[in-house]
Amino acid sequence: MRPAVQRPLRGAEKRGIVVKKGEFTKIRHYLGKTQSQMAQLLGTSVKAVQSFEQGWRRIPAHVERQSLFLLAHRIPHNNKHGRCWTIQGCPTATKKNCPAWEFKLGELCWFINGTICRGEMQSTWQKKMKMCRKCRVFQSMFPVLYD
Numbered sequence: 001m002r003p004a005v006q007r008p009l010r011g012a013e014k015r016g017i018v019v020k021k022g023e024f025t026k027i028r029h030y031l032g033k034t035q036s037q038m039a040q041l042l043g044t045s046v047k048a049v050q051s052f053e054q055g056w057r058r059i060p061a062h063v064e065r066q067s068l069f070l071l072a073h074r075i076p077h078n079n080k081h082g083r084c085w086t087i088q089g090c091p092t093a094t095k096k097n098c099p100a101w102e103f104k105l106g107e108l109c110w111f112i113n114g115t116i117c118r119g120e121m122q123s124t125w126q127k128k129m130k131m132c133r134k135c136r137v138f139q140s141m142f143p144v145l146y147d
């Protein structure tokens with residue numbers, strides 16, 4: 001049987017994408033992994049990894065999250081890296097309702113849903129990531145993505 005022909009992403013499909021195809025490859029290269037090794041780490045197929053890199057398939061939220069998580073733990077960080085609530089100057093009332101504070105994940109705030117950034121919770125991972133990518137906390141965590 002012939003494999004299904006994949007088509008480039010269009011309109012609505014594209015709207016959910018936060019990781020750009022070049023960025024996914026950049027992350028894999030930074031991690032020093034082959035496509036096969038990356039597939040294993042992400043719990044997906046080599047074909048899926050190839051599709052992500054070629055832009056044929058939407059990169060799901062869990063793949064983006066896992067990729068960034070691995071990257072965050074590969075990039076050497078110095079101790080100057082601050083907690084999000086300090087960098088953002090969050091008031092006590094906000095911190096009390098924010099899971100980043102509750103779980104003391106001030107450097108992994110971008111990883112968890114339900115954080116209260118700029119006074120409001122983002123309803124989806126895509127909306128959250130869109131905001132995180134413009135945030136100093138995220139940018140200082142992933143300088144390699146902004147080279």
Ligand code: SF4
Binds near residue numbers: 084133136138
């Ligand atoms: S916008 Fe994202 S990176 Fe910035 S503090 Fe909030 S969760 Fe963290």
